[in-house]
Amino acid sequence: MVSIGYFLSCEEYGPQELVRQARMAEEAGFRRLWISDHFHPWTDAQGHSPFVWSVIGALSQATSLPVGTAVTCPTFRMHPLVVAHAAATAAVQLDGRFTLGVGSGEALNEHVLGQRWPPPGERLEMLEEAVQLIRRLHTGKRTTHRGTYYRVDDARLYTVPEQPVPVSVSAFGPKAVALAARIGDAFCTASPSAELVSRYREAGGGDRTVQGGMKVCWAPTEEEGLEKAHRLWATELLPGQLNATLTRQKDFAAAASLIPREAVGEQIVCGPDAERHRARLRQYADAGFDEVYVHQIGGRQEEFFRVYQDEILPSFHS
Secondary structure: OOEEEEEEOOOOOOHHHHHHHHHHHHHHOOOOEEEOOOOOOOOOOOOOOOOHHHHHHHHHHHOOOOEEEOOEOOOOOOOHHHHHHHHHHHHHHOOOOEEEEEOOOOHHHHHHHOOOOOOHHHHHHHHHHHHHHHHHHOOOOOEEEEOOOOEEEEEOOOOOOOOOOOEEEEOOOHHHHHHHHHHOOEEEEOOOOHHHHHHHHHHHHOOOEEEEEEEEEOOOOHHHHHHHHHHHHHHHHOOOOHHHHOOOHHHHHHHHOOOOHHHHHHHOEEOOOHHHHHHHHHHHHHOOOOEEEEEEOOOOHHHHHHHHHHHHHHHOOO
């Protein structure tokens, strides 16, 4: 049976609100939490971007649910050593209930230090070296590293969890899926694709956990939900490498303005029809996902959590 979690969106909400939503999610019966890790929101309309590691510290005191980042880029804006330090502390704070989700990043967040933005293949090579380095540092042993992309000189993490921090690798294309199968403890992606799940398992992922993210906009009417989803998250439908290569919020907004509202409605469940919400979750379950994280777009959190507690989660959680 698929396990349903809640997705805390740092792009839409400030730190206090994220902690409040985490509490409501646990009370409503969600079983785990994801939280995004961005320096910028995708568009100015989204409006927020708190430092995720500070929020995770607060979550550790506010909820008993497992928490994972979805996802952290450990290769540009933050050196793998710094990510290893942050993740180890988060795992200790959460008593081992923390998963480090990683990905190859987007220029939107990573260009801010003025570094060159390399092509996808090179970014995957950087991610592989970064994950190897993070795992070594999480042993608590002194580490010196002279790699292709990173250097560490005689470093040791003194606060480390009793068990290694699980690493979930985000992937959308064949090369990234193969990498996720090779270096990760779990695989995460954003669409209910049975093909991706099959490819991951055949590439060596075996029976490791597969996680999926899912956006919805519960609202009293489908029209209200669709308006919010299109205004705030039409960026989800941008084609090709645009999400990975654009650097400015106004360029994302301009590109997203070309996405038809109807297309957003086909990908994001909008409105109050509980059966449509259940049907989208079943798509993930039928595709072989083990965990699905639901992001409620655009407010109305109290109504969303009430509906999911009463009408949707009981269909999936026995």
